Amino acid sequence: MKLNESTAVTTTRALLVPYESRHVxxxxQWMEDPAIQAATASERLTLEEEYENQQSWRVSHDKLTFIICQPLSPSSSSSPSSSTVQAGEVDIPEKMIGDINLFLYPNDEEDAPEDECVGEVDIMIASAEHRGKGLGRAVVGGFLQYISRNLEGILREYYEGGSKQNGGNNGGKGGETVKMKMLMAKINKDNVKSIKLFKALGFEQEGEVNYFGEVKLVLRDLEGYARGNVPEGYQEVVYQREE
Structure with a gap:
């Protein structure tokens, strides 16, 4: 999505920055790891294909992506109290940890309204040294806060992008935008830690394990969750690039 192309999200636990070509x-390297490929159900791509993906994701109307980085240091020029962070400083390779994404698509449930979509959240902590420390929960919590605060813009871009792809009629949907029914996460039934993470954030299991061996966890009251769970130090700041 273009919505977050100049926005970073900072908390005391992590920094989220828009996915740039500098990160590719x-x-x-992360995606060369067979274990990460298996965990994310991803195929091995060439470096050139990864650059193409990054460019595609930047303008995609239905995919919002941040790169997870180490939290800001009080002693850096981009301090936690600053209104800007400097690209190429706060997100150098040594500070990159993983990524987090939001996917939007039409609600395919029977009798679902035409103007309704669902959002799917997924997270990858690629850096092994940062796993098992509660970082995933902190990052998803910050991401949910960002989605809640920017939901109107997210849904507007999703609607307008879909409308352009369908000749201006957004696939037959009425109105001027869409509504998001819920957020969900689809997690392999054996990934106990991730299931526990999302349940700790208020997601509840819906149904049984599916054909692909996945558990579906849903959060229906995003606004209520975000209102009562503002991450420590949460701030949306300008992601400033070199002129």
Whole structure:
């Protein structure tokens, strides 16, 4: 999505920055790991294909992506109290940890309104040294806060992008935008830690394990969750690039 192309999200636990071409080489290294490929159900891509993906994701109307980085240091020029962070400083390869994404698509449930979509959240902590420390929960919590505060803009871009792809009629949907029914996460039934993470954030299991061995966890009251769970130090700041 274009919505977050100049926005970073900072908390005391992590920094989220928009996915840039500068991040691709490190991202590609992560995805060379067979274990990460299996965990994310991803195919191995060439570096050139990863660059193409990054460019595509930046303008995609139905995919919102942030790169997870180490939290800001009080002693850096981009301090936690600053209104800007400097690209190429706060997100160098040594500070990159993983990524987090929101996917939007039409609600395919029977009798669902035409103007309704669902959002799917997924997270990857690629850096092994940062796993098992509660970081995933903190990052998803910050991401949910961002989605809640920017939901109107997210849904507007999703609607307008879909409308352009369908000749201006958004696939037959009425109105001027869409509504998001719920957020969900689809997690392999054996990934106990991730299931526990999302349940700790208020997601509840819906149904049984599906054909692909996944558990579906849903959060229906995003606004209520975000209102009562503002991450420590949460701030949306300008992601400033070199002129």
């Amino acid at each position: 080489p490190t991202y590609h």
